Amino acid sequence: MAEASESIEGPSLAGLLVRFWHPHFLVVDKPSGLLSQPGLGDAQSDSLITRVQAVRPELRLVHRLDRDTSGLLLLARDQASLKVLGGLFADRKVHKLYAADVHGHPEALSGSVRLPLARLSARPPRYGPHREGRTCLTLWRCAQRGTNRSRLWLAPRTGRSHQLRAHLAAIGYPVIGDPIYAAPAHGSCLDRLYLHALGLSFADPFSGQRIRVRSPLPWP
Structure with missing residues (x-):
């Protein structure tokens, strides 16, 4: 390589x-x-x-x-x-890396979510765990803990619609600012969704060179 x-x-x-x-x-x-x-x-x-x-x-x-x-x-x-x-x-x-600020504090420092997801409603589109859903895998690691929130690094191993948002909500840590998966009590009407695709990595199929692209977090 x-x-x-x-x-x-x-x-x-x-x-x-x-x-x-x-x-x-x-x-x-x-x-x-x-x-x-x-x-x-x-x-x-x-x-x-x-x-x-x-x-x-x-x-x-x-x-x-x-x-x-x-x-x-x-x-x-x-x-x-x-x-x-x-x-x-x-x-x-293609290896993808995301950052998410979520409500709450996971007890562990890292883990995985293997819940199959299916679309539960169309308007707005909402996905959730379902026994007949598509196989999904999300790896996560806790990077920071705040007063009532945490910052997670997320590495999805599958690419389903709303996978990260639905998986995090399903395990009790919805993304801050999420208008679909975070309850109003969690502050889902903020200025944005605190989920950012900050890394892409893959072998260039045209040269064999390893490509790594990074984007800084757009919030503090």
Whole structure:
């Protein structure tokens, strides 16, 4: 394996900070509150991919983040690259690292959540543990403890919709600011969801070089 390549920041693209430029792909920082791709109706027409395609029509989303989650998104620069990079995600060869500030204090310093998840409601979309749900695995480690909150590092080993938010809520530590999974008593009406995709790591399928991209936490 070739030496690792760290983040190579460059100019912004459609107002988004580009964390890594590559001949076949790039990694951008998505802000909280912006859809990865457009939804149904005019109210959900604005999205990260529509913004960047207005400048670079050839760009394609390789994966997605929830609207309320911020952080790193991988974009392919052509259709052939999309197929190759999508295969990395399908084969679970992309290592993702998230940070979440959650309510409460886990008793252990680290652990895993293996609850299968299924969609329980459509509007708003809500997922939860279900015996007929899809297999999910989330690894976590406690990084900091505050007065009534904790900061967790999260490494999902599967990529299900709302996996991290649903898993954390299911074990009693909902993400701060979560409008779906945190009860109002937990302060779910804050300015943002405190969940951030801060790391991507994978072997560059075009060169064999190890790619590592990082995004700093957007909150203190």
